[in-house]
Amino acid sequence: MTDQIALVLGGTSPHVELINKLKQRGYYVILVDYLNNSPGIAAADQHIQESTLDKEKVLQIAKETRASLVISTCIDQANSVCCYVAEQLGLPHPYSYQTSLDVTDKGRMKRIMTEYGISTSPYTLTTSVEGIDWDKVAFPAVVKPVDCNSSKGVHRADSREEVLRFVEEALSLSRTGYAIIEGFNEGDEIQVDCFAGQDGAQVLMTRQKKKIHGGNGMVLQSTGSIVPATLSEAEDAQTKEIASGIAKAFGLKNTPFFYQAIRTANGISVLEFAPRIGGGLSYYMLRNIAGVDSVEIAINSFLGVESDVKARAVERHYSTNLLYMKPGVFDHLEGVDELKAEGVIYESFQMKKSGTEIDSDLRSGNRVAAFIVEADSPAAVREKEKQAYRRIRVVDAQGNDALNREVNF
Ligand SMILES: Nc1ncnc2c1ncn2[C@@H]1O[C@H](COP(=O)(O)OP(=O)(O)O)[C@@H](O)[C@H]1O
Ligand SMILES: [Mg+2]
Known part of the structure; x- marks a missing residue:
């Protein structure tokens, strides 16, 4: 055969x-x-x-x-x-082509979420600067192209002038020529990994993004996340409700998915979701922390084979830490093996090859390495992180330590 x-x-x-x-x-x-x-x-x-x-x-x-x-x-x-x-x-x-279009377009996604009563900020769409429906714009606002990713063209706007400028930029980036203007959500950003089964959805793992210091209240890039997110009981219940709501609204069955949201003072507000497993360290974390093999589940989902998914409760506390480098040529990491041997670091990942040139942007592409720490409380996690950041060296081609520590503390 x-x-x-x-x-x-x-x-x-x-x-x-x-x-x-x-x-x-x-x-x-x-x-x-x-x-x-x-x-x-x-x-x-x-x-x-x-x-x-x-x-x-x-x-x-x-x-x-x-x-x-x-x-x-x-x-x-x-x-x-x-x-x-x-x-x-x-x-x-795993789902129809139509559904895949509904979720790669922020306008369609927002429309469906709003129709199904999933908590998300008000929004308006436009194809031109002249066409903006100002009655639907409240400040602070966030402007985005409807169909980009990696925070491309996403800006907070605090005035009409800023909206005009950012809409123009968003329109030039959008393949379909649409910009979205939506309400800004104040609060910590969370990501919730879920699985939609045959009858309902379950939450597999929650995490909270660590903010990059010096931003304008919006986390456009992150230095990592803490797992699990520190949620109140009510917020925890709401994460489950939202997971079920999304699965129902988009007709998801037998599919892993995740959503990003902000914990606002008035509850959780969804930014967007994706009917797939996350990139980066998601696979590693889901397997090692929640005991769920997300790639296996994703293959089954494509093949139409049901998966028996049971996440284990996350008892301990973890954080992922993404290491950004100052502009230069990355050469190698130092200190990681010792930190691992001492139990300060749980796991580490090198994301760039030696010789890779790094520019000054805090883009996801400029992360040279990552490490995970594990401890029995969020405070103990923080202590281990600090120790690791102090001792890890990201060595550039000149032999200097080029780790960008400012973004973390
Ligand atoms: N309405 C909003 N309120 C607050 N922050 C937002 C809002 N929309 C987006 N952001 C921030 O911008 C980031 C990127 O926006 P997102 O809608 O997720 O676009 P992308 O598809 O590029 O990831 C989010 O992760 C979040 O930190
Ligand atoms: Mg996003």
């Missing part, structure tokens, strides 16, 4: 785990990625250098290779292409 063919869209590092698991299941794995140096290439059986965002091209490749599975687990746009191709070819997929 010939192996079944799986087409994986995107070779990001979280997809390495996906590729390996598919191989274990007996698939011959073909990676589609327009880059020629992504981490997934070495893991896959074959690499086709094409854009994962070109849905007609991917459809053609899927036909030519006779793929029986087209999959992506943590890239929004690629997920949508998977659903499109699978629908065209009658292959299994």
